[in-house]
Amino acid sequence: MRIALDAMGGDYAPKNTIEGAALALKALPEIEKLVLVGNTPTIEAELQRVGCQDSRIEIFHSTEVVDMHESAARAVRQKKDSSVSRSIDLLKNQTVQAMVSAGHTGAVVAASVLKLRTLPGVIRPAVACLIPTENKVFVLIDAGANPDSDAHHMVQFAIMGSIYARYVLSRQNPRVGLMSIGEEDTIGNETTKEAFKLLKRTRLNFYGNIEGFDLFANPVDVVVCDGFTGNVVLKTAEAAALAIFASLKHQLFKNPIRKLGASFAKGAFQTIRRKMNPDTYGGSQLLGVNGICIIAHGASSPLAVKNAIRAAADSIKYELNPQITKEIEAYEESVKEVGARS
């Protein structure tokens, strides 16, 4: 397997990206080539620092970096030699089979759409993110590629998310829920109410609306929403979890008896942190583009980068894209037929 890593992308790049690359190479023998894209001297210095001399590493020199605060579209147009753009180029010319970036999500989306194009029939690509619950994990789609999505887009997200859950999470006939603010089909905003009607007519295993309250009670395998809502859900859930852990820490250190208690119960906290740690999943996949793009959290730790590379390797194995093309085309065909008949 051949994978490109945007070595300069992310809040803690290139430190965490290179450390993550080194971890991935140790853990994943199936990697034949890992192309580190970015400034060569910087990358070489980091590799030396972490003592990584793996022969599967190649460096692809690029001179520019997309800043987290830039406009995505402008950055892709103007910074032709950015590490994000070059990583996508390597994917396009088949030097690699997948790319990973913890950089500017908007730039990855824009460059992918521009250079790789969407898969046949796909209107908008969407980010599929894995969210852990106590005993399971579910797919949230779209987690941020399309802040303005319409009902038709959301049905396509549901189809792509369902394929992702089937292959990557091995869920038979995955249950698809629509993120809303009440159970009834008459509750929601105009877009979700329209999406509800469309989803009911698909062949998907549509569960109906789900509310924030239900998210972690595992009623569904796939949660569909527009990219704005998805991104808000993702970040709010993570923030709430972190706030509780922080608060717990403060409270547990308030007196020596509590501290002693906490040390006895240490294993419990560690298990939960590990289970609910988004770093375990590492990367979200941008579904619907003609190539495998894994988007990692801007603040990715080395572990998260490693697991994003693992996610890329998994996706190469699963070959989701032909399946997405097939099912999206079948759906669009069925919609046309209904339109022609009515």
Next chain:
Amino acid sequence: MRIALDAMGGDYAPKNTIEGAALALKALPEIEKLVLVGNTPTIEAELQRVGCQDSRIEIFHSTEVVDMHESAARAVRQKKDSSVSRSIDLLKNQTVQAMVSAGHTGAVVAASVLKLRTLPGVIRPAVACLIPTENKVFVLIDAGANPDSDAHHMVQFAIMGSIYARYVLSRQNPRVGLMSIGEEDTIGNETTKEAFKLLKRTRLNFYGNIEGFDLFANPVDVVVCDGFTGNVVLKTAEAAALAIFASLKHQLFKNPIRKLGASFAKGAFQTIRRKMNPDTYGGSQLLGVNGICIIAHGASSPLAVKNAIRAAADSIKYELNPQITKEIEAYEESVKEVGARS
């Protein structure tokens, strides 16, 4: 003070509503009259069960109840004798100064708009909800009254939320954040990007966009969003918190050493649960209607009902509505002037 309580509204009504009423009467000597609206024999039986014989209680008989699964608009039109509608009637004819309901939020909003009308200049009323963080609390507005809100509505929500934070939370010049998916003004959906521009031109202390990640780090006093997003944020944060507590409980009971540790550290867990318990705030206020309507969680505990009644009593004291009218009218006037000049 005279307050009406929709005794039949909520998932655990009339049990929890009546228990909450009894708690409120004990705790709040400023209440002169508490009108319990609903089926008289049922209410009397509950009062007897909890041993409450307070002379400040009045029962207002109503024969219908709005079911949680009904369409709000239809319920308000057809069930003229519902406990929600009758509570609003009592407010309208000034029998009471405020009403509290844990019933169907949509029905409370619809009945308030229909019977009380919005305050002069207010386009849409909005639910202002208090959300606890470790050391503070912030106002989320709109928490669910308007699933489809535009940028202009959101500016009005910001003004109302800011007044609420000033009076109810005693925040001088409250900082107002716009819920979005990135810090930059170019990030968000079409509505939030437009709202950003409008908010920058107001006299509010506008902080800019805030993301889910920042929510619990106390950067702002007021978080503004459309009612769909607000409701999703509210429920997702609560669900994430509950999921972690549930998980913690399971893990802490896994072996005797952890159990012992947990018993030593018990105080820490209790403090956090108390601090982060939404029941402590009990009720959200529907701002922008001509009257004081407090909306409590459908699953309100007796404590939450008590605190919702307390919130109603507080709001009577603060007299927010003249302030809302004044500031909304000043804003609308300033927008007209800019329009006339340009």
